[in-house]
Amino acid sequence: MSPGNPELVNALVQVLGSENVLTALEDILPYGFDGTATFKQRPVAVVFAHDAAQVSAVIKLARTHRAPVVTRGSGTGLSGGSVPVPGAVVLCLVKMDRILEVDPANLTLRAEAGAITQKIFDAADATGLFYPPDPGSMKISTIGGNVAENSGGLRGLKYGVTRDYVMGLEVVLADGSICWLGSKCVKDVAGYNLRDLFIGSEGTLGVVTQVLLKLLPKPAARQTLLATYARMDSAAETVSAIIAAKIIPCTLEFLDRKTIQCVEDFAKVGLPRDAEAILLIETDGHPAAVADEAAKIEELCRAHGATSVRRAATAAEAAQLATARRSAFSALARLRPTTILEDVTVPRSELAGMIREVEAIATRHQLNIATFGHFGDGNLHPTILTDERDTAEMHRVELAFADIVQATLARGGTITGEHGVGLAKKPFLKSQLGDASYELLRLVKRSLDPDGLLNPGKIFDQS
Numbered sequence: 001m002s003p004g005n006p007e008l009v010n011a012l013v014q015v016l017g018s019e020n021v022l023t024a025l026e027d028i029l030p031y032g033f034d035g036t037a038t039f040k041q042r043p044v045a046v047v048f049a050h051d052a053a054q055v056s057a058v059i060k061l062a063r064t065h066r067a068p069v070v071t072r073g074s075g076t077g078l079s080g081g082s083v084p085v086p087g088a089v090v091l092c093l094v095k096m097d098r099i100l101e102v103d104p105a106n107l108t109l110r111a112e113a114g115a116i117t118q119k120i121f122d123a124a125d126a127t128g129l130f131y132p133p134d135p136g137s138m139k140i141s142t143i144g145g146n147v148a149e150n151s152g153g154l155r156g157l158k159y160g161v162t163r164d165y166v167m168g169l170e171v172v173l174a175d176g177s178i179c180w181l182g183s184k185c186v187k188d189v190a191g192y193n194l195r196d197l198f199i200g201s202e203g204t205l206g207v208v209t210q211v212l213l214k215l216l217p218k219p220a221a222r223q224t225l226l227a228t229y230a231r232m233d234s235a236a237e238t239v240s241a242i243i244a245a246k247i248i249p250c251t252l253e254f255l256d257r258k259t260i261q262c263v264e265d266f267a268k269v270g271l272p273r274d275a276e277a278i279l280l281i282e283t284d285g286h287p288a289a290v291a292d293e294a295a296k297i298e299e300l301c302r303a304h305g306a307t308s309v310r311r312a313a314t315a316a317e318a319a320q321l322a323t324a325r326r327s328a329f330s331a332l333a334r335l336r337p338t339t340i341l342e343d344v345t346v347p348r349s350e351l352a353g354m355i356r357e358v359e360a361i362a363t364r365h366q367l368n369i370a371t372f373g374h375f376g377d378g379n380l381h382p383t384i385l386t387d388e389r390d391t392a393e394m395h396r397v398e399l400a401f402a403d404i405v406q407a408t409l410a411r412g413g414t415i416t417g418e419h420g421v422g423l424a425k426k427p428f429l430k431s432q433l434g435d436a437s438y439e440l441l442r443l444v445k446r447s448l449d450p451d452g453l454l455n456p457g458k459i460f461d462q463s
């Protein structure tokens with residue numbers, strides 16, 4: 001039993017059963033970190049809830065014992081959001097993983113918050129429908145985590161992010177009350193839009209227990225292209241040219257030279273090792289429109305300096321090309337013990353300049369930084385390959401990290417495009433928002449969680 005808070009642990013066992021309360025060191029250690037390098041903190045206990053009533057009971061108990069509650073899905077977060085704070089109970093929702101309803105008449109799907117994103121995509125797909133948000137982690141992330149981070153994905157350029165698909169939420173508030181926000185109505189303007197307030201709130205305002213999602217008809221056709229460039233600027237110019245031609249591909253992804261080489265070593269998909277950049281482009285929709293768009297995209301790639309353009313002939317080849325991008329993070333993570341994945345977004349016109357600046361920052365701080373990302377959205381993932389045991393190098397990493405964020409802000413960008421603020425970006429939020437907006441955020445937190453027990457110290461420091 002935890003020496004930290006035995007009375008609370010006893011009470012949790014009464015409500016959830018001992019099989020749903022972990023306190024042994026070897027059991028709780030894996031819940032002390034998420035996908036973010038360098039943040040670690042041991043929780044007092046890890047508990048698993050099976051429904052909203054149990055979530056409510058856990059929150060009420062934690063309040064009684066003044067213990068913070070850190071909600072957790074699969075722990076794949078990349079900003080330290082589900083890393084425990086001292087004395088915290090980790091409330092893990094992975095056992096609440098049921099798809100509750102697929103409603104083809106209303107094009108909606110209702111699921112418990114712990115359902116895996118891929119399972120939601122598959123359930124929609126099985127009825128000829130489409131759930132577009134596809135974070136690179138979708139095989140393991142939960143829909144609750146996606147909502148809490150407002151996650152994006154490879155299809156974000158055309159289809160948007162998680163927020164664009166959330167029609168309703170069941171949320172357990174800081175006092176333990178359970179409320180439903182939103183509805184199946186396509187048009188619904190009754191009252192403040194509280195649903196949107198919880199999307200992207202990183203577990204700091206309430207615990208999402210159920211999600212009602214909008215689905216789309218499945219696109220009838222898809223075409224994948226891979227364009228190779230000897231110059232980064234040509235790749236960036238192609239992106240602008242495609243958008244200017246009024247074509248919105250569903251995917252427009254980019255890999256730099258270092259990432260290309262790592263991915264090729266890892267996935268062996270036949271990428272050109274000497275290229276400075278590649279673009280992975282996917283268009284979907286009506287077959288005739290897809291054929292027309294693919295031809296125009298190929299023409300634009302060549303006109304803007306692509307040295308080769310490969311069009312996938314089969315679905316298997318398309319999947320293989322997409323693997324090149326989807327495996328970027330895992331491929332890079334093999335090179336050094338610690339992988340620090342940045343997540344900044346700049347206006348698309350700033351992309352080529354921003355990538356060059358990241359390269360200059362890497363040289364200045366003598367670091368190995370590879371960059372890939374969602375070129376169509378302006379969302380870049382400069383990835384610092386390092387070793388957290390090397391104190392001198394980690395100091396240079398911190399300096400480089402701050403330089404990348406400052407460069408982003410100077411270009412009118414945002415400190416996070418999809419991974420959230422959490423612990424990792426907390427020091428930079430005020431610089432982006434300014435004093436008044438920053439205070440407004442804190443006011444919202446104080447209104448909904450006056451005792452500051454829900455994921456405290458994330459996004460901003462407790463006042």
Ligand SMILES: Cc1cc2nc3c(=O)[nH]c(=O)nc-3n(C[C@H](O)[C@H](O)[C@H](O)COP(=O)(O)OP(=O)(O)OC[C@H]3O[C@@H](n4cnc5c(N)ncnc54)[C@H](O)[C@@H]3O)c2cc1C
Pocket residue numbers: 034035070071072073074075076077078080081082093113114134135136137140141142143144145146147148149150151152153154202203204206207208209329330418419455458
């Ligand atoms: C290989 C890899 C690729 C990735 N690719 C992408 C990508 O393409 N796009 C992207 O956006 N992200 C990506 N991520 C980041 C991460 O997967 C997403 O942020 C994801 O949404 C986190 O889901 P999770 O279930 O793991 O949440 P966790 O990491 O467990 O939690 C994340 C945050 O959400 C809160 N939270 C979790 N569940 C709930 C809930 N039910 N109610 C309230 N708060 C909750 C937590 O407190 C925490 O603050 C990637 C991560 C990895 C490791």
